[in-house]
Amino acid sequence: MPRTPLVIMSLTGALTLAAAAAPAVAAADPYTATATGTVFAPNPVQQLGLQTLTDAKDADLPVFAPAYRTVTLTDLDGSGTLTGRYVRVKSGTGAAARATGGAFPAYHRDADQFEQVMGYYWVTAAQRYIQSLGFGGSLRPVNQRQIELRIDQYGGDNSFFRDDKANISLGKGGVDDGEDAEVIVHEYGHSVQDGQVPGFGTTAESGAIGEAFGDYLAVAVSSWATGTPTRTDEACVADWDSTSYTNAPHCLRRLDGDKHYPQDVVGEVHADGEIWSRALWDIRTALGDRRASTLIIEAQFAFAPDTTFAAAAQATVAAARRLYGSAAAGAVTTAFTARGIL
Structure with a gap:
């Protein structure tokens, strides 16, 4: 049961608190860490203008070298994993990517961790784009929740958003879907609409x-x-x-x-x-x-x-x-x- 604050009646009839409540302390923001990582921006066909590129079973061929970009991953929780304010990455294949000293290794497309970094970076970029329009500021927030992004969780050439679990799975058939930013952001679009209208898309x-x-x-x-x-x-x-x-x-x-x-x-x-x-x-x-x-x-x-x-x-x-x-x-x-x- 809550306790009644102690009060003292002065001779003049004024009430004074015996003890003032301690000021509230704001919780520290857990998502302020950053780290560098390597991505396609947004994909090698757009960047290089080469319509002849092929998957070649994930081989890191020399032709891809100019397409890699070093970027800053934001909104991380500082654990060294790809866990942040808007997305946490879960991989179905390979070890989880880990940062050391504020930097993820410069993974390339022959490593499963490359797609993990791609997924984290591009989901966060999509949410930051939406916020740049004013959502969460002058306009109401849009999908500012942490979603789970599953890398290589589906063997076919397909990716999907599950509204019952609010997660995204990226497939690995053909070109792994996690290598193309526009596939990642497309799936995040489903999450955005579900965040605005739960269960959207029933017809x-x-x-x-x-x-x-x-x-x-x-x-x-x-x-x-x-x-x-x-x-x-x-x-x-x-x-x-x-x-x-x-x-x-x-x-x-x-x-x-x-x-x-x-x-x-x-x-x-x-x-x-x-x-x-x-x-x-x-x-x-x-x-x-x-x-x-x-x-x-x-x-x-x-x-x-x-x-x-x-x-x-x-x-x-x-x-x-x-x-x-x-x-x-x-x-x-x-x-x-x-x-x-x-």
Whole structure:
């Protein structure tokens, strides 16, 4: 039972506390450590402009040497592991990467630890991009939770987000998915939407919106972090990972296709997502990256888990009007109308 503070009555009737409560001490932030690491930024096809690159069973061939970059990993917990404010890395193969003296070894793609460092760096970069737009500051936070990132946990050429466990698994078929930043960030896009609308993506159209937003975020983050690519098309998603299953020029999907609703709907979320992602791409082209990404992400708070294209488009128009006025809302309306969504 709480104890009643002791008080003393003075002769004048004033009450004074016998003992003042000790001032509260703020807990120390456990995620302030940094360390250097080696990554692709965002992937060797974009960086080198070589459409002839192949996986070669993870061989660290000399052709890859110019694509490695030394970066600073932020928001770490100081344990020497890849554990931080927004992500903790778990590897299914190989020993866990460890830092010594504030630096991870300069792992290359022939080492499992390279993908661990890639995963940590690019999930953190994606969250920092979102915060750079004002989320968590002037706007409400978006997905500022620590997620688990599982490296090489799936043997096929696929990666996925599990909303029941709030974790991401990166596959190792073909080019290991952890070697391409745009695959990593795409999957983080699913985590973002789930953080905003738990259980998002329960229908064909909402699932397509999820795939489209993941593609859009992948391109937006990689261009923000490394600059707009000059050797490949910016609208091309996952140039490196897709070398295992596409012809040159390699793209997992594109953001600038010409699909139209409902004629081009085929009932497969990745394919149908290209209708939605083209609208997002046109919004970005019209309003610039910062305003477009801000309103696109802000609008998602108003989505339902089973939202339709039309309802989500209307919410996006409303977010544009609320944040930037009628001209921005008009540009967003035009983008969705061009796709047949509005």
